[in-house]
Amino acid sequence: MERMAVLDTIQKLEILADAAKYDASCASSGTAKRNSAGGKGIGSTEGMGICHAYAPDGRCISLLKILLTNHCIFDCHYCINRKSSNVRRAKFTPREVADLTLTFYRRNYIEGLFLSSGIIKSSNHTMELLVETARILREEHDFRGYIHLKTIPEADGELAHQAGLYADRVSINVELPTDTGLTRLAPDKDSRQIEGAMGGMKMAIRQSKDERKRFKHAPRFAPGGQSTQMIVGADAATDADIVGKASRLYDNFRLRRVYYSAFSPIPDASAVLPLKRPPLMREHRLYQSDWLMRFYGFAPREVMQATEADGNLPLDIDPKLAWALKFRERFPVDVNRSSREDLLRVPGLGTRAVGQILASRRHRTLRLDDVAKLTVSITRVRPFICTADWRPTLLTDRADLRGILAPKQEQLELFAA
Amino acid sequence: MTALQHVKLGTYYVVHMPEPDDFAFWRERARQLVQCDVPPDRVAWVEPGGNGSLFSHGDKRLPVPEDENRVIRASKRFLTLARNVAHHSDPERFSLLYAMLWRLQSNPRILEDKADNQVRRLEDMDKAVRRDAHKMHAFVRFRMVETEGGGEHYVAWFEPDHHIVRREAGFFVRRFANMHWSILTPKGCIHWDGETLRESGPAQKSDAPQGDPAEDLWRKYYASIFNPARLKIGAMLKEMPRKYWKNMPEAALIPELVAGAQKRESDMVDAGSLEFEDRPETLGAIDKAIHACRKCPIGSLDNQAVMGEGPADASLMIVGEQPGDQEDQAGKPFVGPAGQVLDAALETAGIERRETYVTNAVKHFKYVQRGKRRLHQSPTAKEIDVCRWWHEAERAIVKPKVVLAMGASAARAMLGKTVSISKARGEPIALEDGSELWVTAHPSYLLRLDGDAKAEQERLFAADLAAVKERLAELAE
Numbered sequence: 001m002e003r004m005a006v007l008d009t010i011q012k013l014e015i016l017a018d019a020a021k022y023d024a025s026c027a028s029s030g031t032a033k034r035n036s037a038g039g040k041g042i043g044s045t046e047g048m049g050i051c052h053a054y055a056p057d058g059r060c061i062s063l064l065k066i067l068l069t070n071h072c073i074f075d076c077h078y079c080i081n082r083k084s085s086n087v088r089r090a091k092f093t094p095r096e097v098a099d100l101t102l103t104f105y106r107r108n109y110i111e112g113l114f115l116s117s118g119i120i121k122s123s124n125h126t127m128e129l130l131v132e133t134a135r136i137l138r139e140e141h142d143f144r145g146y147i148h149l150k151t152i153p154e155a156d157g158e159l160a161h162q163a164g165l166y167a168d169r170v171s172i173n174v175e176l177p178t179d180t181g182l183t184r185l186a187p188d189k190d191s192r193q194i195e196g197a198m199g200g201m202k203m204a205i206r207q208s209k210d211e212r213k214r215f216k217h218a219p220r221f222a223p224g225g226q227s228t229q230m231i232v233g234a235d236a237a238t239d240a241d242i243v244g245k246a247s248r249l250y251d252n253f254r255l256r257r258v259y260y261s262a263f264s265p266i267p268d269a270s271a272v273l274p275l276k277r278p279p280l281m282r283e284h285r286l287y288q289s290d291w292l293m294r295f296y297g298f299a300p301r302e303v304m305q306a307t308e309a310d311g312n313l314p315l316d317i318d319p320k321l322a323w324a325l326k327f328r329e330r331f332p333v334d335v336n337r338s339s340r341e342d343l344l345r346v347p348g349l350g351t352r353a354v355g356q357i358l359a360s361r362r363h364r365t366l367r368l369d370d371v372a373k374l375t376v377s378i379t380r381v382r383p384f385i386c387t388a389d390w391r392p393t394l395l396t397d398r399a400d401l402r403g404i405l406a407p408k409q410e411q412l413e414l415f416a417a
Numbered sequence: 418m419t420a421l422q423h424v425k426l427g428t429y430y431v432v433h434m435p436e437p438d439d440f441a442f443w444r445e446r447a448r449q450l451v452q453c454d455v456p457p458d459r460v461a462w463v464e465p466g467g468n469g470s471l472f473s474h475g476d477k478r479l480p481v482p483e484d485e486n487r488v489i490r491a492s493k494r495f496l497t498l499a500r501n502v503a504h505h506s507d508p509e510r511f512s513l514l515y516a517m518l519w520r521l522q523s524n525p526r527i528l529e530d531k532a533d534n535q536v537r538r539l540e541d542m543d544k545a546v547r548r549d550a551h552k553m554h555a556f557v558r559f560r561m562v563e564t565e566g567g568g569e570h571y572v573a574w575f576e577p578d579h580h581i582v583r584r585e586a587g588f589f590v591r592r593f594a595n596m597h598w599s600i601l602t603p604k605g606c607i608h609w610d611g612e613t614l615r616e617s618g619p620a621q622k623s624d625a626p627q628g629d630p631a632e633d634l635w636r637k638y639y640a641s642i643f644n645p646a647r648l649k650i651g652a653m654l655k656e657m658p659r660k661y662w663k664n665m666p667e668a669a670l671i672p673e674l675v676a677g678a679q680k681r682e683s684d685m686v687d688a689g690s691l692e693f694e695d696r697p698e699t700l701g702a703i704d705k706a707i708h709a710c711r712k713c714p715i716g717s718l719d720n721q722a723v724m725g726e727g728p729a730d731a732s733l734m735i736v737g738e739q740p741g742d743q744e745d746q747a748g749k750p751f752v753g754p755a756g757q758v759l760d761a762a763l764e765t766a767g768i769e770r771r772e773t774y775v776t777n778a779v780k781h782f783k784y785v786q787r788g789k790r791r792l793h794q795s796p797t798a799k800e801i802d803v804c805r806w807w808h809e810a811e812r813a814i815v816k817p818k819v820v821l822a823m824g825a826s827a828a829r830a831m832l833g834k835t836v837s838i839s840k841a842r843g844e845p846i847a848l849e850d851g852s853e854l855w856v857t858a859h860p861s862y863l864l865r866l867d868g869d870a871k872a873e874q875e876r877l878f879a880a881d882l883a884a885v886k887e888r889l890a891e892l893a894e
Contacts, residue, residue: 009634010633010634010637013634013637013638013641014637014640014641015641017637017638017641017642018641018642020642021641021642021643021644022644035591035592035594036591036592036593036594036595037590037591037594038594039594039595040595041595042592042593042594042595042596043592044588044591044592046588046591048551050551050554050555051555051656052555052556053555053556053639053657053665053667053668054652054653054656054657055639055642055643055644055653055674056643056648056649056650056653056671056674056675056678057643057644057645057647057648057649057653058647058649058650058651058652058653059644059649059652060656061639061642064638065642066638075798075833075834075835077802077833083798083835084797084798084799084802085799086799100634103631103634104631104634104635104638106559106561106571106593106596107558107559107560107561107571107629107631107635108557108558108559108573109558109635180849183849184833184849185833187832187833187834188834262647264644264646264647268799270799270802271712271799271802271803271804271805271806272802272805272833277646280647280649356531356532357531359529359530359531360529360530360531360532362526362529362530363526363527363529363530363533364530364532366532370532371532373531373532373537374531374532
């Protein structure tokens with residue numbers, strides 16, 4: 001690249017990466033396996049995503065996550081790029097984005113591209129530019145890395161379909177958990193339109209899977225599925241509302257992931273936004289509850305049972321522990337006899353530890369020491385299990401159990417990204 | 418076969434590994450030793466450069482099994498595990514693997530016992546090797562150098578913890594099949610020219626190129642994608658420990674990003690300046706508060722805040738844009754020329770202004786000074802949004818059944834978005850609190866028109882007011 005071009009690009013990159021950072025997702029996993037052997041270009045995807053760097057906010061950097069432009073005709077109050085915001089604006093051409101993606105990919109900085117955009121001129125015009133970027137990468141450069149396109153719900157179905165043919169993953173943000181929140185904070189958006197577009201994506205993904213069962217060479221459509229994002233703490237929705245919404249979205253649209261993004265201060269914020277930012281821990285608790293539903297066999301209503309009187313999950317303890325403290329009659333669980341489902345309910349036992357307990361107990365009767373080897377903290381687990389040499393006779397009934405088990409330090413953000 | 422080659426009680430055997438990661442070699446020797454019933458404590462495994470002299474009394478000739486076809490049991494899981502563990506840097510890895518192979522002969526499912534210390538140690542080593550490989554995929558950073566022929570050669574320097582370089586070559590070949598690249602490491606190097614993979618001995622950091630212009634772009638990206646409002650250093654360190662930083666161009670930025678984060682966040686919050694107090698609960702309190710409001714630049718001009726006017730239980734609230742020159746001087750809304758247009762139209766429609774709460778979307782007069790005159794300036798969307806706080810407080814107290822927004826600014830204040838008056842007028846719009854919004858033109862717009870256009874707009878304005886009057890009558894029933 002010429003020196004001048006680098007300088008020009010560097011300024012645009014600064015603006016358009018900064019504008020993209022409020023999208024939580026950076027996943028590059030779960031797509032079809034492929035590589036560049038026998039091709040003309042570069043790139044591979046091998047199932048597991050790769051995080052090529054981590055920023056000091058603890059988030060993984062897997063993809064080049066940028067906006068094509070941060071000009072926008074919409075005026076969503078939570079968004080740094082809204083029409084009435086006084087931010088610096090910039091615009092990349094599809095070819096510039098493709099070149100930048102390849103420059104980074106060749107140096108092994110990234111797994112691919114996550115492209116989104118402000119709406120310029122019209123939804124269709126913007127969507128055409130997003131699709132064109134993906135087309136340049138796939139067709140002109142035979143790029144076989146990962147592409148995630150944020151599709152625009154207001155754009156034509158045909159354009160969304162083309163996006164799905166080039167992209168590994170497509171996503172449409174529902175933005176806010178409630179319709180009233182959407183009306184207030186994203187007055188140009190419409191929840192029926194958003195969910196309609198998600199429904200269209202679901203159909204196209206399913207249809208492509210069916211076709212590939214019958215015809216080996218049928219084109220793949222978004223093999224990495226679709227995901228969405230909700231902003232937490234910008235409207236009055238409670239955690240119970242959010243969990244309910246997420247579970248409906250998982251059911252209705254077969255989403256791979258629902259991302260939560262705690263509303264965070266933005267430069268030149270709109271006055272309509274809430275006065276206080278939500279604690280980051282709230283976002284973390286929502287991810288934990290998401291995990292409980294996806295991997296631990298919790299029904300949405302069971303997660304809601306873990307919320308407190310105000311409809312929110314406790315911040316000081318995780319939702320699994322909160323649930324266990326409310327349903328103490330379900331404990332202790334006998335690690336030598338209980339089912340996998342019951343073991344998964346034990347606070348402090350992850351899916352991996354449960355698998356190891358189930359395998360080990362075929363060989364020995366587990367004692368507390370044995371369980372300690374398989375878990376991070378036996379102190380956390382102890383009140384809820386019995387082993388050959390341990391029964392928590394009094395502990396489970398103690399009124400101050402919550403105080404004993406609540407972690408003293410803030411936990412790490414493990415689930416975002 | 419002579420008797421000497423058979424296993425003897427009390428004999429130690431020493432196996433010298435040709436390469437630190439030669440799993441196939443270990444597997445052959447290990448099978449042979451188990452077939453000869455040599456227990457783990459009688460075998461020493463020495464890697465290249467390892468200290469073999471400790472075992473100088475050991476026999477380097479291995480025993481020959483009586484039955485070479487004797488089946489040695491090793492589960493699929495063990496082979497997968499052993500293949501990974503063989504690449505670990507722990508000098509004891511081959512001995513541990515042999516001990517486990519030995520135990521597998523009497524208990525083929527021993528690996529399931531995750532509470533067994535030896536099983537756990539091997540699993541930890543397996544995990545460490547897989548993690549090292551994953552981090553190599555992630556953290557290798559190529560630098561481009563131009564070759565003499567004008568081609569591009571991508572060269573990386575990487576320092577793995579374990580003997581994984583050869584093992585991971587395939588990943589880079591599959592990904593960068595059509596690039597020429599080299600990965601240099603202290604544990605040996607791999608090179609790909611687009612067709613064949615070549616290996617070479619250990620390299621030094623100085624053998625690799627020192628920079629690449631694209632790194633400026635990458636560093637800018639890294640700094641820009643970081644959100645200073647959510648600093649989580651622990652989470653970063655867990656996945657990207659410091660030991661990797663020295664070979665990652667972006668990592669040099671981390672200290673300054675962390676140091677600047679808090680200031681950047683507080684600057685953002687200050688710039689937003691959204692520290693509103695609790696919402697006032699009486700009209701008097703709002704009146705007092707707006708006089709002190711400097712949350713947007715209009716409040717700092719030479720003007721005074723103009724509070725809404727009318728009964729605190731009015732069923733109709735009329736919202737204009739902002740006070741004008743005369744309103745600012747009088748401290749009352751709609752007393753100037755636009756107010757006169759409004760009053761006349763209200764009278765025609767049969768709406769009592771005394772029973773109506775009249776207010777503005779923006780509480781202060783925005784103007785530019787031209788000589789002695791103060792010329793009206795439209796408020797920006799941002800200024801309207803800031804002031805929304807105050808008229809929402811008014812609405813929460815007055816609780817009107819119908820709100821009439823006059824002009825685009827008032828409509829924006831109510832809806833949060835800019836709408837076209839011609840499209841929005843004539844139909845009620847439901848508001849969150851159950852009341853309804855009607856939109857019409859601002860009376861000052863009528864003052865700027867003349868001729869047919871004026872007549873047409875006056876007719877529409879009157880029709881809007883008449884519709885509101887009718888609606889109020891319906892709602893009152």
